[in-house]
Amino acid sequence: MKACIRCKYLTKEDKCPLCGSETSENWRGFLIILDPINSEIARKIKVDCKGKYALSVK
Numbered sequence: 001m002k003a004c005i006r007c008k009y010l011t012k013e014d015k016c017p018l019c020g021s022e023t024s025e026n027w028r029g030f031l032i033i034l035d036p037i038n039s040e041i042a043r044k045i046k047v048d049c050k051g052k053y054a055l056s057v058k
């Protein structure tokens with residue numbers, strides 16, 4: 001899996017399907033957002049789409 005350098009979305013693609021930014025293999029930790037509208041964590045990391053996200057991407 002790779003993580004988008006901009007929105008941190010985890011994907012197998014070389015480009016993020018959400019924002020079109022490049023993805024990186026250099027990421028740590030992940031969280032699963034199931035309900036972005038009602039999730040405090042989702043708001044904190046500015047996520048508005050459900051899916052898996054990396055905690056930190058370099």
Ligand SMILES: [Zn+2]
Binds near residue numbers: 016019
């Ligand atoms: Zn992205």
